[in-house]
Amino acid sequence: MNLKEKIIHESLKLFSLKGFLGTSIHDILEAADTSKGGFYNHFSSKEDLFFQVIDEARKIWREKNLKGLDQIEKPTGKITQLLKNYKNRYLKDADNFPGGCVFITLSAELNHQRPQLSTELEKGFVGLKGMLRRLLKQGKESGELSKAVSTDSVTEILFSGMLGASLSFGVNKSKKSLDKSINALIEYLEQLQQSDQYPFD
Amino acid sequence: MNLKEKIIHESLKLFSLKGFLGTSIHDILEAADTSKGGFYNHFSSKEDLFFQVIDEARKIWREKNLKGLDQIEKPTGKITQLLKNYKNRYLKDADNFPGGCVFITLSAELNHQRPQLSTELEKGFVGLKGMLRRLLKQGKESGELSKAVSTDSVTEILFSGMLGASLSFGVNKSKKSLDKSINALIEYLEQLQQSDQYPFD
DNA sequence: TAAGCGAGACCGACCGGTCTGTCTCGCCCC
DNA sequence: GGGGCGAGACAGACCGGTCGGTCTCGCTTA
Numbered sequence: 155m156n157l158k159e160k161i162i163h164e165s166l167k168l169f170s171l172k173g174f175l176g177t178s179i180h181d182i183l184e185a186a187d188t189s190k191g192g193f194y195n196h197f198s199s200k201e202d203l204f205f206q207v208i209d210e211a212r213k214i215w216r217e218k219n220l221k222g223l224d225q226i227e228k229p230t231g232k233i234t235q236l237l238k239n240y241k242n243r244y245l246k247d248a249d250n251f252p253g254g255c256v257f258i259t260l261s262a263e264l265n266h267q268r269p270q271l272s273t274e275l276e277k278g279f280v281g282l283k284g285m286l287r288r289l290l291k292q293g294k295e296s297g298e299l300s301k302a303v304s305t306d307s308v309t310e311i312l313f314s315g316m317l318g319a320s321l322s323f324g325v326n327k328s329k330k331s332l333d334k335s336i337n338a339l340i341e342y343l344e345q346l347q348q349s350d351q352y353p354f355d
Numbered sequence: 356m357n358l359k360e361k362i363i364h365e366s367l368k369l370f371s372l373k374g375f376l377g378t379s380i381h382d383i384l385e386a387a388d389t390s391k392g393g394f395y396n397h398f399s400s401k402e403d404l405f406f407q408v409i410d411e412a413r414k415i416w417r418e419k420n421l422k423g424l425d426q427i428e429k430p431t432g433k434i435t436q437l438l439k440n441y442k443n444r445y446l447k448d449a450d451n452f453p454g455g456c457v458f459i460t461l462s463a464e465l466n467h468q469r470p471q472l473s474t475e476l477e478k479g480f481v482g483l484k485g486m487l488r489r490l491l492k493q494g495k496e497s498g499e500l501s502k503a504v505s506t507d508s509v510t511e512i513l514f515s516g517m518l519g520a521s522l523s524f525g526v527n528k529s530k531k532s533l534d535k536s537i538n539a540l541i542e543y544l545e546q547l548q549q550s551d552q553y554p555f556d
Numbered sequence: 557t558a559a560g561c562g563a564g565a566c567c568g569a570c571c572g573g574t575c576t577g578t579c580t581c582g583c584c585c586c
Numbered sequence: 587g588g589g590g591c592g593a594g595a596c597a598g599a600c601c602g603g604t605c606g607g608t609c610t611c612g613c614t615t616a
Contacts, residue, residue: 171467191596253467262463266372266454307539314536317522318515335515338508392562
């Protein structure tokens with residue numbers, strides 16, 4: 155791993171722990187064992203680094219969360235697998251994200267401080283929500299889910315459940331509690347498949 | 356409102372927008388229209404201010420979220436009312452929290468940077484989760500909820516759903532989306548009351 | 557006149573960013 | 587093949603600005 159990759163990797167960890175503004179260039183130099191010269195030789199500014207770190211974080215997110223999904227046929231099965239990946243392979247991935255989901259940390263920090271950076275982060279959330287909604291819609295079309303199930307409502311429960319579980323995990327650091335949160339969402343999704351009398355609309 | 360109260364009130368707004376570390380003393384002085392002398396005459400440090408701001412935020416949280424709950428008998432009714440209050444009276448309360456729930460903003464920011472401050476924040480989350488669990492337990496005892504319903508699972512869904520909805524609201528600023536999130540939780544809770552065949556355990 | 561509140565100059569530490577200097581290569585010409 | 591040169595990588599002193607916090611002093615009010 156060359157210096158540039160090392161800086162991005164170490165920054166990713168630091169950002170997940172302390173946020174963007176909370177991480178100083180000095181912190182990064184120390185973690186990557188380099189100097190100002192080494193840093194600014196590869197990045198034009200701290201913001202430049204931000205965007206490259208986010209790119210890398212997205213790659214890791216997909217790698218961790220989407221693993222095995224293409225081998226599953228049923229849309230609801232894909233969602234269940236996504237939730238399991240999210241819990242076991244992503245949130246517990248202390249190597250890359252010792253401070254939990256970096257998108258959530260950064261989003262909470264930058265929302266009202268750096269609109270431009272925040273906008274970049276929002277894209278990912280929109281994407282995740284869209285994926286959930288799409289899969290649920292497919293689940294309805296294929297008959298796994300009752301037509302009476304409200305795609306929007308379930309999307310919201312799953313999406314905010316995922317965000318909340320990560321946030322909650324960051325606060326209490328309890329893997330048991332994280333397991334319970336995500337398992338509850340999986341059970342909730344299973345309920346929707348077994349029963350037809352849900353009056354959601 | 357005297358200067359001290361004004362500083363606390365303005366800090367509360369700023370903290371909800373930009374976090375604790377992201378808000379400078381200068382920002383606070385400007386918002387409260389005072390000077391260093393005026394500030395340090397009432398607070399011994401920025402951390403001292405933090406604890407007093409959190410105290411005030413807790414008062415407002417209770418005032419907004421618990422309103423009317425003591426006039427409701429059914430435990431599940433209390434939870435529904437809490438969710439409605441949370442959505443309409445608390446999260447949309449831009450006067451006090453223009454940046455959304457201040458506890459979530461601060462918690463995400465301070466988790467891995469100021470453990471002492473973070474611990475103070477965690478108390479509130481533990482309290483909310485405990486309240487939800489207690490009400491669900493009472494709901495089971497009074498027969499509103501089936502004994503087959505898992506208190507822990509439902510607690511997790513409601514709790515992380517509340518956190519996630521707030522976080523999501525912070526990101527997309529959409530009241531419609533917020534309404535959907537919380538309404539989905541309310542509907543979910545209603546389902547648990549109407550049906551007995553939930554195999555949660 | 558005494559007390560306390562608030563204004564703002566000031567302090568050292570630290571911020572992101574610049575700039576110069578050094579060291580190590582690969583390449584070219586003799 | 588050996589000597590010289592230039593480009594790129596990295597080190598770290600340094601810059602102006604901002605941070606949280608201190609201190610002095612004048613004004614207000616009783």
